[in-house]
Amino acid sequence: MSSVKEVFKISFQLLAQQTDNVIKDFLRLTKDFMDNGPNSSLYNKAAEKLQIDEDKIISIVKSICLMCVQSCKHKLTDLEIKESLTEYGFNETKLDMIILFFENQKPYLLDILSSSALVFPHFKELEWRFETDMGSRSLLHQTVPVVTLKLDLEKKGISESLFLQTNPLNLVHIKDTLEAALKQNQSQWIRKIRRKLK
């Protein structure tokens, strides 16, 4: 059994030998694969038309798909992709076609990849309302200031609303703490870390 790397290599070498129009067809097949999943009747037709095994057609489609996903994962630039594909024998026009296809698919791929990554609930929106408690069963007359908060968090496109409350003193404390944390981002130490890790 050949490794993924070998299949990838053979598929791209085979693709490089095809005419521009055939490459266009392959890119169209890949788009269909990304959008709707595998479609054997399409591959069957293509195999008959090009006189290539259906398995090889499928390998080429999957290899193009893999190339796009890996390029997204490694955040490769167009130039880097071109350089890595030249070794399979693509000419300039064919490379441009592949790059154009990749650029078109990139936003969708990034979207799918980000949503499959480890995701915490993200802050989305905060609404607040200032109220005063006027009376309760246990205390008929009172004036207790209350700040009611609606905190919206978002996780993988699903948002969740949390209803909370606090008093003015705590609100000021929360504001001060988070404001200080935000300022911390500009400190020399953080800048140094950012430079070292880039």
Place this chain on the structure above:
Amino acid sequence: MNISTEIELGLKRLCNPALINDKCFQTLLQKAEKILGTLLDDTSEQTFDNDSTVCITSKQDIAKEAYASLITLFIIANRHCLDGKSLNQNLQTIVLANTDRLSEIIKTYESVRPRLLEVSKITTTSLANVVDVECRLDYCVQSSVFDDVSEFLYKVRLKTIDNGTIKFIDFVCNIQELQELVFKLKDAVRHLEKIASAS
């Protein structure tokens, strides 16, 4: 302030030296003061200690009734936000006598009132109360999906108290999101300060 006839009777008995002797009266007052003055206090011992109950030499059932009436009176008076003076007037009409015991009851009420007020303020239906916030700044270098992530993430943890139980709400913000959150909070604080300075 409405007091039921049962409580009225209990209070009358409490102020009657023939039924509750002086020593017993003092013990009941001290017990009420201790129990109400340390309500919801984790460190206090809410259980009855036997030493003080030994001192109750009057009839047990009457002492119990008087004690329950006293506690109920304090709670109801506090609910209506009565001060010592107005409770005194109310009590005089209930007990129909002006004994020294009334002033002692009022004195005890005044001493437990701050704690009672505090407890009754928080004894209410409310949303989870945010009491504290913790924040951590992380720099995400790499993930299983992306080779190069390079972004700052603030992990924010809100500490809330919901009906006495502590819960945490965790979420993350990138720098823009935290800026927005801080902006919203600042806006809220500014409005509150405006209201406070106007009143």
